[in-house]
Amino acid sequence: MDAKTFDAKSLLDTLFDKSILFKTGVDGLYGRSGVFEDVIERFERLVTSIGAPDKATRIHFPPGMSRATLEGSGYMKSFPQLAGCVHSFMGGEREHAQLLGMMAAGEDWTELQQATNVVLTPAACYPLYPTVAARGPVPDDGVLFELSSYCFRHEPSKDPARMQLFRMREFVRIGTAEQVCAFRESWLERGKAMIESLDLPCEVDLANDPFFGRGGKMMANNQRDEGLKFELLIPVTSIEKPTACLSFNYHRDHFGQTWGLKFADGSLCHSACVGFGLERVALALFRHHGPEVEAWPASVRDTLWGN
Amino acid sequence: MIDRIRALLEQQPMISVDFNTITDDTNLYDAGLTSFATVQVMLALEEEFNIEFPEAMLTRRTFSSLANVADAVSRLTQRAA
Numbered sequence: 001m002d003a004k005t006f007d008a009k010s011l012l013d014t015l016f017d018k019s020i021l022f023k024t025g026v027d028g029l030y031g032r033s034g035v036f037e038d039v040i041e042r043f044e045r046l047v048t049s050i051g052a053p054d055k056a057t058r059i060h061f062p063p064g065m066s067r068a069t070l071e072g073s074g075y076m077k078s079f080p081q082l083a084g085c086v087h088s089f090m091g092g093e094r095e096h097a098q099l100l101g102m103m104a105a106g107e108d109w110t111e112l113q114q115a116t117n118v119v120l121t122p123a124a125c126y127p128l129y130p131t132v133a134a135r136g137p138v139p140d141d142g143v144l145f146e147l148s149s150y151c152f153r154h155e156p157s158k159d160p161a162r163m164q165l166f167r168m169r170e171f172v173r174i175g176t177a178e179q180v181c182a183f184r185e186s187w188l189e190r191g192k193a194m195i196e197s198l199d200l201p202c203e204v205d206l207a208n209d210p211f212f213g214r215g216g217k218m219m220a221n222n223q224r225d226e227g228l229k230f231e232l233l234i235p236v237t238s239i240e241k242p243t244a245c246l247s248f249n250y251h252r253d254h255f256g257q258t259w260g261l262k263f264a265d266g267s268l269c270h271s272a273c274v275g276f277g278l279e280r281v282a283l284a285l286f287r288h289h290g291p292e293v294e295a296w297p298a299s300v301r302d303t304l305w306g307n
Numbered sequence: 308m309i310d311r312i313r314a315l316l317e318q319q320p321m322i323s324v325d326f327n328t329i330t331d332d333t334n335l336y337d338a339g340l341t342s343f344a345t346v347q348v349m350l351a352l353e354e355e356f357n358i359e360f361p362e363a364m365l366t367r368r369t370f371s372s373l374a375n376v377a378d379a380v381s382r383l384t385q386r387a388a
């Protein structure tokens with residue numbers, strides 16, 4: 001493929017032209033066509049079928065979660081720049097008139113809103129940990145969940161692979177260090193094989209989260225030094241800077257400590273999660289196999305639509 | 308230098324390390340220093356010594372003991388002088 005046209009703009013323009021994505025007036029928020037959704041559904045089915053032998057418990061949380069849970073998770077220490085908190089109008093009739101007046105005058109009316117108890121879910125696994133902790137001690141062989149959620153990150157961009165609202169499917173393993181590391185290892189292999197079965201070029205590399213500020217640089221360095229995060233990268237909007245489409249995260253006992261996730265003997269649980277960026281995988285498929293899904297390679301079509 | 312650093316860190320409310328029990332070479336992470344508290348250590352040192360840690364020095368090793376911290380601070384203060 002021509003490196004010159006292998007950029008974010010050409011991909012986004014093609015997807016708009018072909019009515020696969022629809023503009024909403026905000027960068028990173030797009031309507032999705034039935035075809036795009038069908039690709040995502042088929043990919044999710046593929047993920048679920050590959051994970052089926054592990055017998056995960058499925059939970060679907062909504063794209064909004066408890067603000068107290070987000071606060072308790074430490075998210076604001078690491079990623080304050082990405083968080084989204086839902087605000088609503090809670091005034092009376094007098095404030096309502098004021099609000100409409102400010103709106104009509106083109107003034108900033110949003111100050112008349114107050115923070116609700118809802119924040120937008122930043123990653124599919126955040127609502128899970130306190131839910132598991134509330135059930136009491138974790139059984140000796142650990143637990144495994146399969147999650148899917150729309151997620152929000154405030155990072156407006158014209159890169160279609162960096163949406164503000166996107167879906168993430170995740171498997172989350174909570175157990176001993178050995179159990180959760182074995183889980184992550186198995187998905188590093190299965191994830192790569194899965195993406196290769198879709199005839200997509202990919203590589204797995206050490207990675208770090210986009211921690212905030214200079215202190216975040218230190219946290220990112222630590223995360224790399226300790227090999228806590230790997231990503232499966234596919235060129236989507238750049239050849240030099242491929243896009244992370246799957247991520248494989250070992251949290252050690254961070255969430256165990258944060259939420260009091262313990263075994264019956266009182267020892268802390270470790271956790272790991274494997275995330276599938278659903279829009280990013282769909283974009284990678286459209287990028288590499290073209291906008292017409294009927295024209296995709298037979299092997300790819302068979303993997304997605306074969307059963 | 309080490310005593311000044313020790314006194315500075317003892318005053319930080321975010322750092323839950325018992326400085327009475329640690330030597331200059333004790334591993335601060337083993338003593339309970341969290342990664343978020345490390346950021347507070349860095350900011351406090353920068354203010355106290357009027358220095359700025361370059362990105363390359365923002366590693367766990369730099370802050371892993373009072374001796375390592377003192378070493379980093381003295382290199383940066385020399386550079387600034």
Ligand SMILES: [Zn+2]
Nearest residue numbers: 123125170273
């Ligand atoms: Zn996760």
